[in-house]
Amino acid sequence: MEQKILLPLAIWAIIGSNFYDNVTADKFEEFQEHTQEVIVNCVHDVAPRFGKKICDCGYLNEDYIAPKFEGSTTEIEIANCKSLRVRRDTFTGLFQLTLLTIINVENLVLEPHSLDFANNNPFALLKIYLTNTLIEEVPSHVIRGHIGEVTFTRCRVGTFRPYSITSISEQLESLKIVESFVNKIERHAFKRFDVNLLIIEGSEFVAPIQFQSLYEIDVLGRFVLSNSSLNYLLPGAFTMKNVTNFVITNSRFEQLSGDAFIMQIRNSVRMVENYFNRIDYAAFRGITLDSSYFSRHSEKPFLLFHNNRLGHLEDASSLQFSNDFNTQLRGIHIQQSINCKETTFLKSSLLSYHSDEIFFVSSENQFQSLHDIHSKQCSEDNFWMYLIIGVIVTSVVLVTIVLLISWYCVAQKRKHQKLNIVMPEPRTYRETQIVMQIENHGLLKTDL
Template structure:
């Protein structure tokens, strides 16, 4: 009598009275998740031009490289199905997790392209074995539904300075690597800490992608350019850009759904410019969001801030200029520019510019007693144009201490046009002139002058009356002296003396 071998899950079902169909279904679901390496193949110029994907590659390079290494997850699925399984035994690879295997030391490719993956995992040290002299010019991820990057995922073998100079003596930045890392139509839950650490990367580009969160120390290395374009970012964690160094930091058409945490950009050094254009921030920008940082130029253009920007949110050193153009702020504080100061690298007699043009503020809050408008740093040249505040114009709200009254606009009372229309606003100068807001000072002056005039007139009347009374008494004494006879006795002499000193004496002789 032969023994029947029962599966372990069947024995568990018998003793625990668990429905076996549920266990079988769970086992099938677990089997659906398959980890497999991505299949990579080399493509030359002729194959690449016929593949129909040259348009995706051409914007990043003027010419198509002759050593392109293409890793396609769809090709990997077809290869696995054809080699390992028959038609009746094809597994369900809907939830296949592809793993980008470590490239060997013999890898020689000018460009590496990873495309068309549902789930892709890039472990640490994937590019570490590639020799420094043969690092690719471009590593590009395209159309990845769920991309998971580990810390040190792009770590590479860094060449010595001498090798770099010999390889490319005309490189203006020999300390930077040759790799341009780009992500196009990729979804990332997060950028972990030190994800770019130790990598020979020159530029990092995100286009039409989504990043759940940029974790602490994720961008803490040196680049030439870091660009986010048409991308959704969940949040900048604290110290996300700590001690990062780059020439350009650009955010174009970025939607940030979470809050911009304090000290997210701490110790950031940008040699050329920080540009944030056509972006949307749905949550609050906390104080010191940019702190202990420096750049030549800060540009905010065409952005929408749905929540408040806290006091001193931008604390950085500026060398050339700060420009705020065509932005829309939900709530803005008067201390926005209080943390901005002149860079130590600026000439002693130079005056950086602060340009504010065509900005719209829904709520403008005054947080200082020394000024009723924006507090600007010292030694900056201020240029203001069409600064609109969507608050009803009153004599109190338009009482600003900034001299450019003609360029500060408030919401006009009884306006018939929409709030975002320029005709709905009236300048501070025009409103105060029409409503006579500055006449209160003249009234006070008139009241003071009238009071002084009344006191003077009253004093004159009283003084004139006293003088007239004294004159009348003197006349009476003269008349009395003429009518009274000369005294002949001692008694008459005493009476006359009393008349001179007292006046009319009621007595009889």
């Protein structure tokens, strides 16, 4: 791309301003720099292998076009091109091709249906290898026919357009992206085909992988994603069915959204020694078990989540897996600290069954298991909390007792200060009658 930009600038610099003095306006439209496209010269291989053609551009600064191949050629190798265009129906005239290799091409231009092998022998098991090649765009419907293998090795791909690889054949033996750099995969770029082995290894994906970028793919053998770097997986980025074995190992993910993987697994899942910088809510929840599993087995399969590092865990639900599996968490290091309140919440979740295998950053800036944080650090905090609560409760009880005693003393003192009531002396009934007569009639005569 830089060469395409710099070349016209250099031409204008060389021509200079005198160009306008020598060229009229009518001639200006006729003055355009065209690079004539040259058909690659292909020769038969001198090796004993019959039917192989080698097309070598020799790194010449030319825009080459792949010739139209016909006949019983069994192998084709196109190599060492500065620029190579493969036009539509380039290979439709072949019927015995087993191997196509495009290697060392600085700018490979593929037109729609340029890799069409519909007329090739379906039993030829055709293999397509693109190696050490820059492809600005893999267009829609570029591959067609009975293909056995498609491999991108040390390639730089600008964009996989929708339906780049779709409905390839009855069953693709393998699809591999190895040690490659991919800028963008658009929705439905890989769609509706069966493959025995799907491998992404040592590759980097820059742009977010869109919803259903890999869609309705039956992986009859293994889907292996290893030693790779992926920026952001949007919901449903990998939407597949009938994946027998799913393996992610030694890879880095900047962010996984919820249900980034939507897969029906036939056998097992292994996620080992990866780094997940950020995991959103239920990123792995979409990985479920295919309904046919229990017709062949009686126990749940294992889902291994071992020796992975996490940059940030929103909450316990981020590490949420389907109950279809016997989930095993081991050696999970989460690069964030948690408080005792959070440990209590996590202990009540799935992580409580693996508290010895979940590690957080402790107050000493070292990794410490969830169990130790909860039982030691939080126990010490609880001790001081209980001590403070005990002191407060004891103080309240003592104050209450003092108030009760004070109230009792005051009440007794007030009781003694009341007037004493004089009670009359007890009399008999006869004595009471005499007293009443005296009070009513005065003194008796005998008293005079």
